[in-house]
Amino acid sequence: MNEVAEDVGEERPLRADAARNREKILTAASRVFAERGLDATLDDIAEAADVGVATVYRRFPDKDALVLALFEDAIDELAALAARAAASENSWEGFVSFLEVMLERQCDNRGLRDVFTGSPYAQERMEAAKQRIGPAFSALIARAQADGYLRSDVNEGDILAIEMMISSLGGAKGGDAALWRRYLAIALDGLVVRREWTRELPPSPSLEVIIAALHVSKGVHRPHAKPHAG
Template identity: 35%
Template sequence: MKKQEKPPLRVDAARNREHVLAIARELMAQGDASLQLNQVARAAGVGVGTVYRHFPTRQALLEALVNEHLESLVVQARAAEAASEPRQGLHHFLRAVLKLQLADVGLAEVLSTQEDALPQTSKLKAELGVATQRLLARAHRAGAIRTDVGVDDVRRLICGVVHAVRIGGEPRAASERYLGILMSGMSAPTRRED
């Protein structure tokens, strides 16, 4: 019911697809975040038609590039549940999210966007949401994080931190400091008995 029959790719098509992805990744790594499809085509030595066939939009190509990293975040979120301290688990995980977004402009873009071009991206985002939710709920139960901070708030706020780190002048270890500020801001106010 869910999945339509999907005829497997022809070998040359699969090869081209991978090649385009590799070249696109390279261009991104060289600091060109514009990811213009015609430019990717030229760099990959294929016709623009080929690129557009495999990735109908810039967004689709971007997501295809990024999904690997997204997957890694899902894994790390699940791993973070093993931490003895719920608060530390969350902190470590958010640090990973931050670092990866800083290293991969595309990832930051995808995580800051609501609608996805690829179904797989939506699936991964949902998984990431669930895994994060578990981490967060644990921290809530431990009284470490304000209960009025939900999983979507965490996503948005960490994207905000990424933005803050990106736009700035002197680094001065901004990312670690800003993450600290966020964690401290999300902390439940220490209750004076009760």
Template identity: 45%
Template structure:
């Protein structure tokens, strides 16, 4: 037997759709505002640009940490998509370097993205989430390049993860694309060569990444 919906149930459906639309609108607008002003930007500016009341922003994300977390998850999805595109590039070295170039390019263009990634990844629980989503993709790109003899064999995933975060901070108003200089130097250092200098220490373990991310933020773990 089919149960007819009640007026109350019918009224709830548009509200749920509106809530979902508002959430996406807030996230899109927050990403724009944070890209320009950083994570310290106020909810009032997000609400003004989104054309909604500031109360709506607070209802969806009562705590700023909740908004940052939602943006972090969105950014991880974007990084995964970039990684999948890189994996589809036939040349292994080109795929690896394209992934890093696009990733850093996105960081530099979006100030909020870098702050979101550094702040959220510095939390040990979120470090695990990010590593589980992105780690296998980066590892696959690296293994493919190493199998082709293009990438040196002693490089680890954590090496590239830290380089990605560091190079993403290397730009100035006068030289907004300064990071490309250092990314090129990094790529040259990653190339497999008979005369490559052996790396003096082992790469840091995954557990040490939490402390290193905290160091990037200038705070204690």
């Protein structure tokens, strides 16, 4: 528990409406960042919160502070989950379940994914937070390898890379399961030592779904669309 832009102790309690607005801002920011990623404007967030931009800037000195308030704890929670997974009874299940948690959260939340790909917002603190996942993550992998589940010729960087590659497809749905479940299953079949330890593939998507997912995965900005072409 840290205090980033929280009200600092008891120094000056917020006025009722201000506190209310602060919550509205956090709620809206959480939603907007999740949907559109960290590139979303504070203006966008203000609008979504049904609040003026100035109100946002009064409560959070800048975008970094807002990002920090929203994501630092989320990352620490992931670190805790990694630690729990590393201590789970079956090392393979721990390994898989942590990948699932990471993917689920990153795919549901473009903002979180942006944090992991190293977006420039609140960079230092975020980098530090991410490193707090490291030890448990390494342990998770080492144990799954020591127990003969995870192939021994991969390292933690590989797992990270694979996790990020899969999450790059975003949270698109094909059938009723998210696509990442399917590609995680395939990746695990490539990572596990014996295939029979893995599960069946989740339902398959249509080609259209894939293509749509690829289109959105690279961000949704249209680049200026020819202003005065006469």
